[in-house]
Amino acid sequence: MPLDAATRDFLARPGLSRLWTTARTRLERAALQPTGTIRLQSLDSEEREALSLLLARPITGATATIRIPDLDARLRATAVGRGLAATLTALGPPLVDRRAARDAATAERTRHRTEAEATLAATALNDQPWAHSWLAENHRTTTRATITQAIRTLSHLFPAPGTDGAPGPWGRGDLATLTTGSAHGLDDDTPLARLVLRGIALAHGTDPPTDAPTRRALWRTAGVTPDEVSSTVLTYALRPTGPTWQEAALRERADHHLETHLTLRELRTLPLELAPGTHVHVCENPRVLEAAADSARTTPLVCTSGSAATVVLTLLDTLAASGCTFAYHGDFDWPGITLANRVIGRYDARPWRMRAQDYEYLATRTRLRGIPPLPLTGPRVEADWDPELGSLMEALGVALHEEAALELLLEDLAQD
Structure with missing residues (x-):
């Protein structure tokens, strides 16, 4: 009462x-x-x-x-x-009743562990020493449903010898549908995908993956093909020197001033040996590459499309390994400076009209042309290549997208 x-x-x-x-x-x-x-x-x-x-x-x-x-x-x-x-x-x-709550939680963990061990024992994983270590490491921090799905997934990847369930090749979406009912059940950064990858790493005696390339490599080690076709990198005027039909197709598209979207799947097998010392320009926005194609420029271009996704870095890594050098231009805003720091730092790229004097000139020209200013928002980011740029951007408070420099960038591409 x-x-x-x-x-x-x-x-x-x-x-x-x-x-x-x-x-x-x-x-x-x-x-x-x-x-x-x-x-x-x-x-x-x-x-x-x-x-x-x-x-x-x-x-x-x-x-x-x-x-x-x-x-x-x-x-x-x-x-x-x-x-x-x-x-x-x-x-x-x-x-x-905290004592009762603790006792209930302990009992629940015990039930969870017992059920997980029983699920494991019913699969070929029971004969794998690594599987028991994996279960001991992860069952406390993983929900019952997720650990069950992970065991089911790993049992498909590591079947008993001589059974019909030979490992791979699996499409990741197909495997996810089979074990979870959803084609996206094993998408990157899901708890289930992380748990399964830890199991694969343990089975092969390697460290858990730390980034997208090592995740894909580990999936392939287990006979699983990740999605390598939906994400692309936009390129222009790449002229590899080899004799394969893929390289010939790239050269022909370059001759006709056509852009090319390359997938991760293509980059895994595509030879990309460019002429020694080729200088590749890298931009952030597709409009720059489009304008270069419209004006029949011949300088090689790679577009990050606003973020250095895995497919972009894979291409740039390949080009760097073949001896290419880079120049980089992007947006004059804080996300743009963050992206520039990443690309310039990773590839020792030359800042391409990305210094303090370039920003000041473009900001002044934009104002004189009567273009409404775009406010600069967000926390300040220091430009690793120019200690004066961040202070000047903060002082003027104007963000400039890459298109503001389009005429100048096209002039540069005509001279390279």
Whole structure:
């Protein structure tokens, strides 16, 4: 039953708040049983008065020691008419038997582990020592459904010798559908994908993957083909020197001033040996590459399309390994500077019209042309290649997309 208004008002007075807070902690730790004592120190006058009224004895000093069984009996004998646990529940929030909660959690973990071990034992993984180590490492931090799906997935990748379930090749979407019912069940960064990859790494004695390329490599090690066709990198005027039909096709598209989208799948097998010392320009926005094609420029271009995705870095890594050098241009905003830092730092690229004087000139020209300014927002990012650029951008407060420099960039491409 709820407390009547007068009793609630009395119990809820500020002078008793420390008592109830401490009592709640003690009861929750003692399986909700009224045992032990409460010692309140540094009592102020309001607390002494409230405690005196509640306990029906004078509290005059700065410290009060209260036996919890006595407090429980006192509450039952007064207008409160209920014990300490019921009183605290009425005042709210509900009490939690922490000991029981811990016991329940321990029992649940035990059930979880037992069920997971039984699931593992029913598969060929039971004969794999690494599988038991993997389960011991991960079952506590993984939901029951996810660990079950992971065991099911790994059992398809590591079947018993001589069975029909030979490993791979699997499409990742097909494998995900088979084990989870969803083609996206093993997408990157899902808990299930991370758990399965940890198992594959353990099986092959390697470290868990730390980035997209190592994730894909590990999937392929287990006979799983990740999606390598949906993500592309936009290129222009790449002229590899080899004799294959793929290289000939790239040269022909370059001759006709056509852009080319390359997938990760193509990059895994495409020879990309360019002429020694080829200088490749890298831009952030597709409009720059489009304008270069429209004006029949012949300088090789790679577009990051706003972010250096894995497919972009894979291409640039390949070109760098073949001896290409790079120049980079992007947006004059904080995300643009972040991306520029990444590309310039990774490939020792030359900043391409990306210095403080270039920004100041473009900002001034934009203003004189009457173009509405685009506010620069977000936290400041320092340009690793030019210590003055960040300060100047912050001072002017104007963001400039790459298209603001389009005429200048096309002039540069005509001269290279």
